[in-house]
Amino acid sequence: MKYFKLDCASLPDELFTKQTDVKEWLKLATSVEGKFPPGSLNKVLPIERDVEMERIFGISAWMAGNVMPFAVSGLLVLSLISHVAAILLKVFLAYYGILYAVNKFYFWPKFTKKYEQAGFSSDIRENQYLFTERNNQKYTSMQIVWPESLRSALENQPAIFCAVPHGLAPLGITCYPIWSKLFNNILCRWTCAPIVLKIPIISKFMSAIGYIPAKSKNIVETLTKKEENVGIILDGIAGMFQGHDEVAHIQKRKGIVKIALRAGVPIVPVYGFGHTSLWKVVVDPFGIMEKISIALDVSVCPFFGRFGWFLGPPQRTPLCVVLGEPVRCPNIDNPVQADIDNYHGKMLKSYGQLFEHHKEAYGWGDKELKFV
Numbered sequence: 001m002k003y004f005k006l007d008c009a010s011l012p013d014e015l016f017t018k019q020t021d022v023k024e025w026l027k028l029a030t031s032v033e034g035k036f037p038p039g040s041l042n043k044v045l046p047i048e049r050d051v052e053m054e055r056i057f058g059i060s061a062w063m064a065g066n067v068m069p070f071a072v073s074g075l076l077v078l079s080l081i082s083h084v085a086a087i088l089l090k091v092f093l094a095y096y097g098i099l100y101a102v103n104k105f106y107f108w109p110k111f112t113k114k115y116e117q118a119g120f121s122s123d124i125r126e127n128q129y130l131f132t133e134r135n136n137q138k139y140t141s142m143q144i145v146w147p148e149s150l151r152s153a154l155e156n157q158p159a160i161f162c163a164v165p166h167g168l169a170p171l172g173i174t175c176y177p178i179w180s181k182l183f184n185n186i187l188c189r190w191t192c193a194p195i196v197l198k199i200p201i202i203s204k205f206m207s208a209i210g211y212i213p214a215k216s217k218n219i220v221e222t223l224t225k226k227e228e229n230v231g232i233i234l235d236g237i238a239g240m241f242q243g244h245d246e247v248a249h250i251q252k253r254k255g256i257v258k259i260a261l262r263a264g265v266p267i268v269p270v271y272g273f274g275h276t277s278l279w280k281v282v283v284d285p286f287g288i289m290e291k292i293s294i295a296l297d298v299s300v301c302p303f304f305g306r307f308g309w310f311l312g313p314p315q316r317t318p319l320c321v322v323l324g325e326p327v328r329c330p331n332i333d334n335p336v337q338a339d340i341d342n343y344h345g346k347m348l349k350s351y352g353q354l355f356e357h358h359k360e361a362y363g364w365g366d367k368e369l370k371f372v
Helices: 022-028 049-079 083-114 131-139 150-154 176-182 194-198 202-208 216-224 236-241 255-263 288-296 337-358
Strands: 002-007 030-033 143-147 160-164 188-192 229-233 267-273 320-323
Touching (some): 002 022, 049 083, 049 131, 049 202, 083 131, 143 150, 143 176, 188 194, 188 216, 194 202, 216 229, 320 337
Parallel strands (some): 160 229, 160 267
Antiparallel strands (some): 002 030, 002 143, 267 320
């Protein structure tokens, strides 16, 4: 079987636009029969210094922004009884304030000018090309790999892109135009926990690039009424607590299969090689933080990034996002459990095959993918 690879990080900036025809991207893709050479999908590419600095500050601000409402609320309560908590609250607010100011007043005008962008608009497709996401691709040396059959399979219908593992933050999905242009010319809306769409600043950004709540009603409506693609991080919060292990918490994730059958759309397995290596997540041995996070539908996990920076930017780990053979789901209005189990099994098989096929090319020949 032939596989294609697009080096997103090396894509010329002038081609990273809504107006660019997908044929221009495909001209830059390389292909191979069978497997890519060992280690060839795991290369850190040189990066412009201003891009690197923007991502160091930008991702750090983003991560702190996600934590802010919960950290501030907790520290406010604790500050009533603890002087230390009051000090930590002031330190955190100053930390986030500095990051926000640097990004808003320095990097935002610098890069909107550099990439000739106007910032957010009412056009979701246009917003998916924002410089922050372009710089993510460069920072992570991002590559996309897919089988030859995929584009023809998705040409005239929406699909569900199901990505694993989540990792602390799944930066591999943030090349948003890929999902809205490369495989079919249909807007892709990614999903997130509903609470994330209520966080100040963060929610404005995510709504602008098309995010929807990770709820069955919203996903079905997007697929059937709007006839748009949907992207979902299938292992969710559970996938944030795996450290450097390649574990996919999808053994019981059958709800998405039921949705696909009701909508009659294919499921495309997506694996983010490198997601689990971007940050060092502090995991307690009893799994208490994981249980609390799942119960609250929001992550409660300390982490360290590059330079040992608490809540800081990720390592410059190269990311390779690999897509597998689509699981073609027939349209069944009321699928029974046997139908759901059947196509869920096919989805797991496709994940296993794509991981095994590409792991040596990423330099992970000794790793195994476990389903739990």
